[in-house]
Amino acid sequence: MAERLTRPLLFFGIKHCGKSTLGRLTAEHFGVKFVDTDLELESRFQMLNGCPLPTRDIFRELGEEGFRRFEAETVEALAAQQAGPRVVALGGGVPANPFVEPEVLKKMGFGVYLAIRPEIAFERVRRRGLPPFLASFADPYAEFLRMNRQREAAYRSYADLTFPIEREEAASAVAEKLIQIILTELKP
């Protein structure tokens, strides 16, 4: 039988470090609910506007500031829920979102920073198609690096655990290692 998760976990890091994938696998391992702020945002958008849109189209529709405000409202609504242990994957921009109160994020759970080498994450981004906030740049990789450098201090400030990802490996294998480290760190 799997060990019990004693605290909610909060996964964050740069785009395509694997927050959603590893978050879901970790939640499945512990038998707890998985929440993804991008999926929550999509549900809220559909509820309010009646039409289903993927996150990247919501970003396009609302523009950068509108998106960050909507994202902050979504995160604060999630933080206000009376939830037990669960795994929450944040969108890549949440920790640096100026409309999100740092205290709200700090109270949301044990912070797991997935510190991937940016070239690995960018290769995944490139394969899946550039998001709107990178597509307009002549050198999207340079912009990706610049953006991540700017966000790094925010990521570090919420990290109770920093998990380095240095190479491509099957997500299931990465999740297995990560779960063991989380268990060690959460032991009283």
Ligand SMILES: Nc1ncnc2c1ncn2[C@@H]1O[C@H](COP(=O)(O)OP(=O)(O)O)[C@@H](O)[C@H]1O
């Ligand atoms: N360990 C991994 N190995 C290979 N591909 C991965 C791995 N983790 C995630 N991916 C792929 O990278 C992309 C982004 O993963 P995702 O979990 O959505 O990242 P994030 O939520 O951090 O943006 C997806 O296409 C996913 O299938």
Ligand SMILES: O=C(O)C1=C[C@@H](OP(=O)(O)O)[C@@H](O)[C@H](O)C1
């Ligand atoms: O880095 C960002 O600013 C964003 C990352 C995305 O989430 P993932 O990091 O899960 O891809 C999503 O929230 C949105 O497109 C903005």
Ligand SMILES: [Mg+2]
């Ligand atoms: Mg994600």
